[in-house]
Amino acid sequence: MMRQAVVVGAGGISGAWLPMLGEEGVEVAALVDLDEARARTQAARYRLDPLITTDLRRAIRRIRPDFVVDLTVPAAHSAVTCTALRLGCHVIGEKPMAASMAAARRMVRTAEETGRIYMVSQSRRYHAPHAGLARALAGGAVGRLTALNCAFYIGAHFGGFRDQMAHPLILDMAIHHFDLARLFSGADPRAVYAASFNPAGSWYAGDAAATCVFEMSNGVIFTYTGSWCAEGMHTSWHGDWRVIGERGTVVYARDQPPAGERVAGDGGFHRPLEPLAIEPLEVPSGQRGALREFLAALDGGPVPQGECHDNIQSLAMVFGAIASARRGRRVTIRV
Numbered sequence: 001m002m003r004q005a006v007v008v009g010a011g012g013i014s015g016a017w018l019p020m021l022g023e024e025g026v027e028v029a030a031l032v033d034l035d036e037a038r039a040r041t042q043a044a045r046y047r048l049d050p051l052i053t054t055d056l057r058r059a060i061r062r063i064r065p066d067f068v069v070d071l072t073v074p075a076a077h078s079a080v081t082c083t084a085l086r087l088g089c090h091v092i093g094e095k096p097m098a099a100s101m102a103a104a105r106r107m108v109r110t111a112e113e114t115g116r117i118y119m120v121s122q123s124r125r126y127h128a129p130h131a132g133l134a135r136a137l138a139g140g141a142v143g144r145l146t147a148l149n150c151a152f153y154i155g156a157h158f159g160g161f162r163d164q165m166a167h168p169l170i171l172d173m174a175i176h177h178f179d180l181a182r183l184f185s186g187a188d189p190r191a192v193y194a195a196s197f198n199p200a201g202s203w204y205a206g207d208a209a210a211t212c213v214f215e216m217s218n219g220v221i222f223t224y225t226g227s228w229c230a231e232g233m234h235t236s237w238h239g240d241w242r243v244i245g246e247r248g249t250v251v252y253a254r255d256q257p258p259a260g261e262r263v264a265g266d267g268g269f270h271r272p273l274e275p276l277a278i279e280p281l282e283v284p285s286g287q288r289g290a291l292r293e294f295l296a297a298l299d300g301g302p303v304p305q306g307e308c309h310d311n312i313q314s315l316a317m318v319f320g321a322i323a324s325a326r327r328g329r330r331v332t333i334r335v
């Protein structure tokens, strides 16, 4: 039997979700957007015939869906998701979880109080090189990890909400990289020192560039440097990574397969090294991977990655970095 979902938010990212939901056996029974015309346009584009409304409560009461998909802008996530949870629905929503830690904590509390699952779709976890790299690192491919570095440089002309955000890079994009740092290191954040900037010539109102140094719970140092207004010689959207362990290094950059070298003997100015191949781990990719884990959890399967109690750790890196940049000093990260 097909499951039914109420989808909230018919903007850009709904183009990834609407066709995919049907392919995964989920009927889009209602499409809710403050801008009804947008919802109508998207429904027509994907040949769907959902209830179209601006009223989420009405849609949920009428449809009684199996779950709600929250694809609204970050500032609306907390209200939309808490409303859905309180009306008895499980929720899968887009990243970032919320526009503040207080709002995110409210979402976690509401999931606890209602006994519903709230999962954030952190799409970049579901990518064969990432899953393969995480598996190899957890298996000790380069020994005990000591440092992770991620560089992200893209000139991205979006228009829309990102142009007005105070910290578009850190809040809307670096959340992916911070979350990958948690995946690769297998650790949670403890502290950060960050500086953020809006480079000359930037087309963003807020800070489109940042440099951050995170201390992770297992002692790993994660350094991040990025800009969303850097024209030319773009890095990968996943970031260009260098991962260093006591026995070797992996480089994963410009969307080439991750590859490394590890120590193969003693002696010499440089120790003898051997190549290290990182096998990809095939997983359903992007939002589809997140949705499959969510659907499995609804059937009593394991707690999905991105479940709110876990994902709030990635969001805490975002708000820790923003707080540090504002105060000009290292801050402790608390969830």
Ligand SMILES: NC(=O)c1ccc[n+]([C@@H]2O[C@H](COP(=O)([O-])OP(=O)(O)OC[C@H]3O[C@@H](n4cnc5c(N)ncnc54)[C@H](O)[C@@H]3O)[C@@H](O)[C@H]2O)c1
Residues within 6 Å of the ligand: 008, 009, 010, 011, 012, 013, 014, 032, 033, 034, 035, 038, 071, 072, 073, 074, 076, 080, 094, 095, 096, 121, 122, 123, 160, 161, 172
């Ligand atoms: N995983 C990814 O790679 C990825 C990529 C792009 C966007 N996203 C995320 O998806 C979310 C949406 O991004 P987008 O690019 O589609 O934005 P968008 O501005 O194109 O669309 C957002 C839509 O939500 C609607 N909306 C806002 N508040 C609402 C509310 N309270 N109730 C109902 N509708 C509401 C708006 O009218 C708009 O149609 C953001 O959180 C963004 O970070 C994720």
